[in-house]
């Protein structure tokens with residue numbers, strides 16, 4: 042229904058008729074209009090009655106209030122006038138002047154009352170004539186009063202009295218007329234009121250009848266508008282509800298019933314569409330079901346009470362061994378002889394619902410049969426041959442699993458998600474001393490513990506503890522491992538892990554042997570395998586402990602020990618003797634110590650002691666002295682008598698520092714000093730060593746940057762063939778020009794580079810430079826490059842050589858590598874392999890500084906060197922010691938016999954050169970020919986030497 046606001050706006054816009062038409066188009070609008078009309082009629086009737094009552098009231102008021110009041114006052118005025126006349130008469134008759142005055146005053150008061158009463162009577166008078174009479178009465182009174190004053194106190198004659206009476210009667214006449222007129226007016230009003238009431242009664246009755254009639258018509262029209270369509274709609278709805286979806290639905294108007302009927306029509310159409318949809322869905326579902334049944338891998342049959350096949354799919358026909366066409370409409374009994382038909386018949390007879398049958402063709406069939414309400418049955422037949430096969434396999438697997446479980450070396454328990462035992466093996470029972478078979482599936486760990494507590498053959502509380510501990514783990518839902526000792530010394534490792542199904546698998550392994558082995562390994566990891574002493578790790582720990590205790594005021598000393606001549610012993614007598622020596626040394630050292638001291642072997646022939654005590658300095662001196670004395674006696678080892686000494690470096694804490702590393706370094710520096718000061722001595726660390734250490738560090742830093750800063754340069758020193766007086770080769774010698782230090786000797790920085798590892802990069806750089814320069818020299822001149830032992834620690838030297846040759850284009854035979862004994866001292870086997878590789882490349886290898894080491898000769902045996910370089914110390918002493926001359930002769934002879942070139946270093950004089958030439962030395966190198974020169978000057982040098990030779 043439209044809102045009042047919209048109705049009002051419609052009224053304004055479209056006009057009242059169109060608006061009424063619109064409102065009347067709906068039932069609610071019609072009811073609204075009818076109510077409006079009835080209300081209007083009631084209002085009109087009520088209004089009319091109110092107006093009538095008001096008019097009647099006015100008339101009553103005029104009749105009773107005004108007319109009667111006017112009459113009453115007119116009568117009062119008449120009474121006043123009578124009293125005036127009496128008072129005037131008494132005044133006339135009074136003899137007493139006082140009495141007379143009193144009467145006069147009374148006359149005046151009465152006159153005033155008369156005039157007031159008359160005024161009210163005039164005011165309430167309903168007609169002009171009554172008002173005129175009132176005015177006339179007042180005027181007559183004034184005449185009467187004037188006449189009385191005129192006569193005053195004159196003689197009281199009859200004329201006077203008559204005149205006065207005449208005036209008085211005029212007054213009375215007017216008052217009477219006033220009363221009469223007023224009474225007449227009141228009567229007229231009464232009459233008018235009666236007529237009005239009679240008319241209003243008639244009109245009201247007529248209007249009421251009219252209103253009743255109108256209301257009846259409206260009610261009739263409304264009921265016609267509402268009841269009939271409702272009845273029609275109800276009839277249609279009833280028929281639709283009864284399923285008659287073809288019933289015509291009346292069209293209806295624009296009102297609510299029209300909308301209702303249209304909605305019903307829509308509803309009916311929807312129901313019809315839905316029913317059609319459902320029917321089609323059901324049909325398609327039936328189709329799908331039929332397809333599913335036909336396409337099913339299971340044989341499906343529906344038979345009636347007589348065994349007649351109502352429906353069967355192709356698979357059923359196949360399992361029955363018949364053509365599908367022959368099955369449809371046939372009887373199960375017709376197929377007697379087939380396993381399927383016989384089984385179905387038998388199932389019907391004995392009432393079984395599911396069986397499995399092995400057919401003659403080897404197939405396994407599973408047949409399920411359910412009765413139908415009509416006495417028939419539905420049967421489903423599946424070929425379960427593969428399932429059976431899998432079952433067999435599963436059985437076999439289970440047997441194998443059982444066998445595996447029984448033969449497992451580990452105990453095993455499998456628990457489900459609720460903690461109930463699923464599987465366990467014999468080994469578990471054996472480990473816990475219970476009989477196999479006493480545990481049952483579903484048992485929880487607590488119950489298993491109880492079984493163990495009650496019946497374990499070992500009566501071991503720790504086994505019980507282990508299971509209870511495991512139970513805690515299980516309860517916490519945590520996987521983990523426990524390792525406990527049970528049954529005396531059996532170490533059991535329990536591992537508990539979740540399974541994919543939410544359960545747990547626990548394995549129990551006897552790890553006693555492994556445990557012992559690990560314990561041994563742990564001990565070994567902390568012990569030096571050769572001597573049984575503490576190793577570096579234990580030493581470091583003790584050092585840390587001692588350093589941590591420094592705060593309590595307890596100092597300590599570190600003694601670093603190094604054997605003198607150990608390498609010599611090793612090389613001379615072999616490693617077994619060297620090892621035996623080390624064991625003997627360890628024993629002797631240990632025998633000098635107190636229990637609170639710790640002796641460790643740090644590696645090779647290096648030992649160290651942490652000594653704690655109240656007076657570290659004095660104690661350390663005493664100990665160092667004792668240790669050195671201990672070595673005065675030789676060692677008797679495997680039929681060998683070996684004499685070695687020991688040097689001791691000492692640092693003190695906190696005097697020399699509190700940090701373990703610093704203290705160890707200090708002791709090491711002190712050892713260096715002790716060795717430098719002659720073997721078999723001891724030395725304390727001092728600040729000077731520290732200064733040296735700092736200097737060394739600064740040098741290390743500078744050296745690290747030397748290549749990048751372009752401070753390194755390669756010089757070349759010629760090596761001359763003594764037979765032909767020709768330069769056969771040049772030795773590459775590294776030079777470092779430091780911006781502040783000036784030229785730093787290679788004898789100083791090369792060892793440093795070797796210690797810090799910088800020699801790797803520096804050596805490669807020298808190789809490249811040397812090869813590049815040599816490539817520009819005459820073909821017959823080679824280049825010799827020094828290679829440190831440190832460069833042989835890995836195979837990088839081979840790669841570096843190959844790269845240098847490739848980059849420079851220098852043929853390999855023109856490159857000579859000079860190595861010292863120290864190269865072969867380290868890892869002999871690996872180093873020799875590297876040397877052989879280099880030789881296979883075509884590179885020449887020379888043994889440098891020959892004769893200065895202990896084992897030069899033995900090394901000549903182990904590798905086919907191309908050249909031997911006699912150390913310059915022998916050349917220098919040629920003139921001084923016969924031994925030098927002998928050595929030179931021997932080496933030359935040795936080289937010749939081994940087919941090696943022999944070069945003498947450090948030739949400074951003609952005599953030296955001549956001597957060596959006569960001895961048969963092949964080549965010579967030294968200041969006599971030239972000092973090392975920069976690469977830029979080498980060609981000039983070649984020219985000079987060529988000229989000199991010529």
Ligand SMILES: Nc1nc2c(ncn2[C@@H]2O[C@H](COP(=O)(O)O[C@H]3[C@@H](O)[C@H](n4cnc5c(=O)[nH]c(N)nc54)O[C@@H]3COP(=O)(O)O)[C@@H](O)[C@H]2O)c(=O)[nH]1
Pocket residue numbers: 758772773774775786787788791804807827828829889890913946947948949966967968969973
């Ligand atoms: N691994 C590397 N070692 C190198 C390299 N460059 C040099 N060195 C080694 O440094 C040591 C000192 O070398 P240096 O100061 O260059 O001394 C060499 C010659 O200058 C010197 N020499 C040569 N002739 C004479 C002589 O007549 N008198 C005399 N007093 N000295 C002379 O001998 C040194 C050469 O010795 P050697 O190598 O044994 O042939 C030294 O050990 C160098 O090897 C480098 O690049 N890598």
